[in-house]
Amino acid sequence: MFQRHRRLRSSAAMRNMIRENQLRVEDFIYPLFVVEGEGVKEEISSMPGVYHYSLDLLREEIEEVVSLGIQSVMMFGVPEHKDEVGSEAYNDNGIVQQAIRKVKEWAPQLVVIADTCLCQYTDHGHCGVICDGEVDNDPSLELLVKTAVSQAKAGADVIAPSNMMDGFVAAIRQGLDEAGFSQIPVMSYAVKYASAFYGPFREAAHSTPQFGDRKTYQMDPANKREALREAASDVEEGADFLMVKPAMAYMDIISLVRDNFNLPVVAYNVSGEYAMIKAAALNGWIDERAVTLEMLTGFKRAGADLILTYFSKDAARWLKEQ
Numbered sequence: 001m002f003q004r005h006r007r008l009r010s011s012a013a014m015r016n017m018i019r020e021n022q023l024r025v026e027d028f029i030y031p032l033f034v035v036e037g038e039g040v041k042e043e044i045s046s047m048p049g050v051y052h053y054s055l056d057l058l059r060e061e062i063e064e065v066v067s068l069g070i071q072s073v074m075m076f077g078v079p080e081h082k083d084e085v086g087s088e089a090y091n092d093n094g095i096v097q098q099a100i101r102k103v104k105e106w107a108p109q110l111v112v113i114a115d116t117c118l119c120q121y122t123d124h125g126h127c128g129v130i131c132d133g134e135v136d137n138d139p140s141l142e143l144l145v146k147t148a149v150s151q152a153k154a155g156a157d158v159i160a161p162s163n164m165m166d167g168f169v170a171a172i173r174q175g176l177d178e179a180g181f182s183q184i185p186v187m188s189y190a191v192k193y194a195s196a197f198y199g200p201f202r203e204a205a206h207s208t209p210q211f212g213d214r215k216t217y218q219m220d221p222a223n224k225r226e227a228l229r230e231a232a233s234d235v236e237e238g239a240d241f242l243m244v245k246p247a248m249a250y251m252d253i254i255s256l257v258r259d260n261f262n263l264p265v266v267a268y269n270v271s272g273e274y275a276m277i278k279a280a281a282l283n284g285w286i287d288e289r290a291v292t293l294e295m296l297t298g299f300k301r302a303g304a305d306l307i308l309t310y311f312s313k314d315a316a317r318w319l320k321e322q
């Protein structure tokens, strides 16, 4: 006697009937990079199909996102002026604040998520302030709170802190509540590894650290139990979503977070993961569509509820065609 597993794979209809996980366009969050100036639509060289937009050209992109049925975007600001304390991050008229206001005006129903970090805004490229050559945790929190409140004032629907300072969720939650934004959820980059897969993003966001690396605040890729500690403290501090980042090489972590917590889990399919698939596809070495849909479905199978991906627009189109 043996099991005939192939019975349930005998036709497309049968396979459709027993499929356990399905991608939906509602699963996707699309990242956007906004820059100062006018007339800018500039492709990021290591991320084909992803652009820097100035505000005057952003509207077209937003309209496309909406027409594809994508419900949410993550906004990254790339400011012209950088300084020691990242003051453009919490300028109420900063580039990301202006962009958020515009996007909410053009597409009020779109869920606008603001990435809350300092690294694009500091001249040293670290995610917090520097004291005696080190990234100093608690003074950084104050600036991150100011940033989050300023983004909420601009109309952000969700605040997504990606800085990996300790206590950032508690600090931001309290700051938002005190400023009258108790209804704004926090999507915490709870489990964020010090990853080489962020390379293309740092080109896109001009956020490469000018000295050292991020290993004193982002996690060691070798660690798994530590992911549970990071996620647990963010839950306690009041996070509404838990993000795992990167995604492809961290499927076990997505699954672990899914099994141990009840909050929605977000997988961040990062820039290096995007660049690898694009590069191989441009060389004709892989089938981009098949590989991408397989990868995205894998994130869902691992336990992600939402996927933050540069492939959102492509995937939305492919799902429509299916």
Ligand code: PBG
Pocket: 115, 117, 119, 127, 162, 163, 197, 198, 199, 200, 201, 202, 207, 214, 269, 270, 271, 272
């Ligand atoms: C900011 C931030 C980074 C990414 C998202 N937010 C870079 C970093 O931590 O260096 C990376 C995203 C990507 O690679 O797509 N802290």
